[in-house]
Amino acid sequence: MNPAKEAINWLDRRLGVRELLHQNLGGYLLPPNINIWYTLGAVLMAMFGLQFLTGTLLLVFYVPDTEKAFASVTMIMNEIPYGWLIRYLHVVGSNLIIVFLLAHMLSVLFMGSYKRPRELTWVSGFILFNLALVFCLTGYLLPWSQLSFWATTVATDAAGAIPIVGDQLVAFMRGGPTVNEATLGRFFALHVMGLPLVFFALVGFHLFCVRRVGISRPPFGDAYRTTEMPLSFHHEEHPDGVPFHPNYTIKDGAMVFFALALLVGITFFAPWLFIPPDALEPADPFFTPPNIKPEWYFLWAYQALKIFPNELLGLASQGIAMGFLAVLPFFDRGLERRPSHRPLFVTLYLLGILLFVGLSLWGHYS
């Protein structure tokens, strides 16, 4: 008697799990020409899982108090067994997540997978990307270092540019006129409870959309055909496709291994890549470090704000750009997904990447 088999039989008699597993694993067929970019979802799931695990472990020793936060992080790094590893995995992981999220979004844009009927998948993914940025911003403050304090001061200051309600909004975010104990409490609660709840719900919705609508066929090769938008709900089937399990899960697994290798490599050999020197000093509200700059993924916004003659104009233009990206599937309603047949889009896409990289480099070296 095989206990595992018996357990599955027991569950199967009650919940029909065999059919469920078959529908979602072996019997779930993916496009035959599915490419490596489609594995980024699995990579991100693994990375977020690791963030959850390392974050939970950090919570055991971290103290969200302005007098004790920095010392508790120093203790985690130096006295708790493998504390340094857990914290660096969390810090480096958060940065790599942004890299993989950007890659995921760019691949979806390039292959036109955001187009109808996948508008909700795109919008939920875009909100997840923004939530990840808020995760980073709120997590940034928690060590209560010079960088934490001043980067948060600078970031929350930006809201003050909004006419009429700006000052109230800044005070609401900070819990006072300056970054203080109340700000740390708010950001901590948001980072460890508020955001994860919304995030997990939204990840669930995003995956539901992906599964319910079906995986989009990569718009490459001779076999690709543009399909009309059906009048009623239609799940995109791929009868000529490959099973999700084991054919694709093993590829997902391989990419997760490579992503983890990158994470571990940076964690052990170059953790300073994502930790500027100001992050090593405890917060001092009376001393602004020279050349304080945001994290690399906010550098483009930082530099863009400096280009515009006033802060409100800069913020508004960035908000409009991000908002436009969020609702792109509602504007871009053409059915064509092949990049070679969308020269205007591909040109704008490449210019957008160049603008992002250029502004980020300019911001870094300015």
Next chain:
Amino acid sequence: MKKILLNNLFFFLMIFLLTSATASAAATSVCIECHGGLSGQLGEIPTAEWHTSVHAVHRVSCHDCHGGDPTDYVEAMSSDRGFIGVPDYAEVPAFCGRCHVGVEEDYRASLHGQVVEFGGPNCVSCHENHAVQVATIDLINDISCSRCHTYDKPALIKQEISDTEAMLSRLEASIASLYRVGFDTGRLQDELFSTRNNFRRLFHSVDIEKIRAETAGFDADLAETKATIDELEETLGQRKLVGGALVLLLILGGCIALLIRRTFENR
């Protein structure tokens, strides 16, 4: 549909407000705000020099030396708020000695200190004033010392202290590297700071026999600090070894997964 689009735009604008960052000018004291706008020796020159100094690095600002109130434009230079201004030439050692206590003591006992009333060298003769840099052994050099006397004796002193100074520099660099990767080097930094200060006050005595007699004690202290640093560096090396092995294992795992997938494709 329009309402949904507007709601989306508003949401992302709000998210962006949270995540956008702007440049912020460093908050400066009223001393720098006023004097920075003036020209000459009372203005742009000392403020610009101070910005390049070791004092600026360690946040020792104008009022820490010159007194006064750095938060009040009107009372900034009031004697009621402790404003001192520029000290007389012979008072410079006492001016600097409020912080550099040990160095002042040895300097005053030295030949340099005994002739300061008669125009002998004071602190800024060698260290500059507002542009004061991290002190190194290079401050003892032919050009600087030959302004007042021959370079024979300074050369001997430099020779005596050079090994210890080189060790100090190496240990400082090692501690900085360990600190950069997250080690708590506070105790080590304090130890080295103390040893360095005591050693440097020693050669302000410009007494070659005294320097010879006491340098061995400093070398012993530095050897202890080095032993602790070596331990930490060994720990770091072991971590990297484990990290390297983990990276290789993960890459191997990825390659094996891809090979297994190829067998599915062949079927």
